[in-house]
Each structure stands twice: as structure tokens, then as C-alpha cells.
Amino acid sequence: MNNYSPELIEKARKIKLLLLDVDGVLTDGRLTYSSKGAESKHFDVNDGFGMYLVKQSGIKCIILTAKASRAVAKRAKELKLDKVYQNFHFKIEALEKIRQEFDMKDEEICFIGDELIDIPVLKRVGLAICPPNAVEEAKRHAHFITERSGGRGAVREVCNFLLKTQGKWDEVTKRYFE
Numbered sequence: 001m002n003n004y005s006p007e008l009i010e011k012a013r014k015i016k017l018l019l020l021d022v023d024g025v026l027t028d029g030r031l032t033y034s035s036k037g038a039e040s041k042h043f044d045v046n047d048g049f050g051m052y053l054v055k056q057s058g059i060k061c062i063i064l065t066a067k068a069s070r071a072v073a074k075r076a077k078e079l080k081l082d083k084v085y086q087n088f089h090f091k092i093e094a095l096e097k098i099r100q101e102f103d104m105k106d107e108e109i110c111f112i113g114d115e116l117i118d119i120p121v122l123k124r125v126g127l128a129i130c131p132p133n134a135v136e137e138a139k140r141h142a143h144f145i146t147e148r149s150g151g152r153g154a155v156r157e158v159c160n161f162l163l164k165t166q167g168k169w170d171e172v173t174k175r176y177f178e
Contacts, residue, residue, distance in 0.1 A: 004161070008144055011127045012165040016108040018054055019098065019121070020155060022065040022072050024114035025131060028151030041071045044151055050159030051079050057168040060102055064094050066117055092120040112158060114138055114150055129158055 004012075023029050026047060032040045051061050060082045065072060068086040076084040083101070088094040091113075098104065107126030111118070114134035122128040122141040130142040131154035139145055146154040163169040 004144075004165075008127075009165050011107070011143060012110070012162055014107050015059065015110045015127055015162055015166070017060040017062065017098070017102060017104050017110070018051070018158070018162065019062050019064055019095075019109055019111040019125070020051075021111075021113045021115070021118055022063060022069070023067065024133060024150040025112050026063070026072075026075075026151065026155060028149065029114075029133065039069060039071060041069065041075075042151060043075055044153055044156070046153055047151075047155035047159075048075070048079055050156035051081065053163060053172045054159045055080065055082075056172045057163055057166070059162065059166075060104075062098060062102075064088060064091055064098070064111075064121070066091065089117065090120075091117060092124065095121050095124060110158070110162065112146075112155060 020026055026043055027041045055061050062082050063072060063076050063084045065086050066089045073084060085094045106124055109125040110127035111121050111125045112129045113122050114130055116135060116137055118138055119141055122138060128142045129144045130139045131146050131150040133149045146157045148154045148157045163172060
């Protein structure tokens, strides 16, 4: 944990809920449509395994996105995420619902966002993170910018960081090293 400031590590140790945007965070932001209009998104399998490990550690994992998508609902179901909030153009309103439903304080929530629409949530949570492909305005409100891009391992990077800073890494990964 030598590369991270003591303040960042302290923020990460308080996290009990990982909140994730989709386009530009869980995906690289590109949308693909078939000739019949079906939408497809590309998710990184390593990000998915990171979310699985985070959930194994007891940290809640939730998706919050402005766009409704069957692909997102399917991916969240596959990963057994705690909740999916779709069609929330004012994400700060969803944050209030999430805080109440999961009985969380702002400082217990980590949010990864990348766009202007994410700024109100980035400004409010205890640990605000952006991938390097985020818009500059969003990055100004982040406590941390990942090395990996959205849809290319940024979420896994954050998952590993949270698990290691909270001392949960060895416990959730031990069976893979036996």
C-alpha cells in the first residue's frame, strides 16, 4: 500500500458499499447495436471477479446507471450483486435511496463514476474514484484516479485496493493459493 496516501487508505478502510456506474466504468463506454437494434455491452471478466471477491468479503456491491439495459440486469444477476438501480438520471436521488435501504453513511460508500452526471455522487461519498478515461470535470472530484481504464480493469483495481487496505485480501483469496 506504499503508493497510496495515508488519507486515501483511511477512506478505503471505512468502505462497506461499492457503488458502480456502468458505461465508462464497467464498460469502455462504447455501445454496440445490431441491425435489429439490440444493444450489447462489453464487460471485463476480471472486473466481475473483483466484484465477486468484494462481495465475499462482506462489502455490498451495487450498480447505479442512468440508462436502462437488459445486458446490465443480466450481468448484475450473474454476479449476484446486491442491487441494480437503472434509469436514474439524477443519481444523487438514488444515493439517498441506497443509503436508507442499506443503512449506510456517506463515508462508508465508494463510488466509481466517469461523467458529469456522476459529479453530485462523487462529491458526496466517502471514497470517490474515476478511471483515467473519465471527463476532466468528474476527475476533479475524485479522491483517486485508477491506472486502468473503464471496462479494462478499473473496477478490479479498486476491488483489490479495498480488499487489501481492509485486510480482507488473504481471507477471500486463500482458497486459490492452497
